[in-house]
Amino acid sequence: MIRIVKLTMAPERGADFETLFAERQEAIRHYPGCSHLELWKDRSHAGVYFTYSIWDGPESLDHYRHSPLFAEVWAGIKGWFTGRPEAWSLDDKTPRLQ
Template sequence: MKLTMDPARAAEFEAIFADRQEAIRHYPGCRHLELWKDRSHIGVYFTYSIWEGQDALDNYRHSPLFAEVWAGIKGWFTGKPEAWSLDDRTPRLQ
């Protein structure tokens, strides 16, 4: 997910993410979670997560944990959040 927010809130966002990341990582169905920061644009972040399936992701998106995190940061966005669901097509060695 790409999140573009007020640069003045970047440090606060990073603190919230650091505080909640373990809870998100341990949410049922979450296999992996990372936060990436754009090198050139302060306030532009990408979250990278792997979920067991769409149902697991949807359950998280409708959870009190998501609502709490989202309520705390949604007013900081300067651009519309963008999300992509992708399938891994990396060839595996036999």
């Protein structure tokens, strides 16, 4: 399952967010059920970021979202938002060549 989350925050907090993400990314990437994690920054809108992650399924994502690690990360960034976070859970339907 692919998870994309759009985070809109005060542009002056961007560097702080990038630092926090860099400090926590390995822990999130190695969380049970997570097989991939990336951070993307919008080129046209300061303060807009996207996380792109791949999870074994909704149960793995929910387990992470109720973990102390998620609570710690969320507590560190929630005051920086200027817009409501948006999230999409997707299935990859790209045909694979055998």
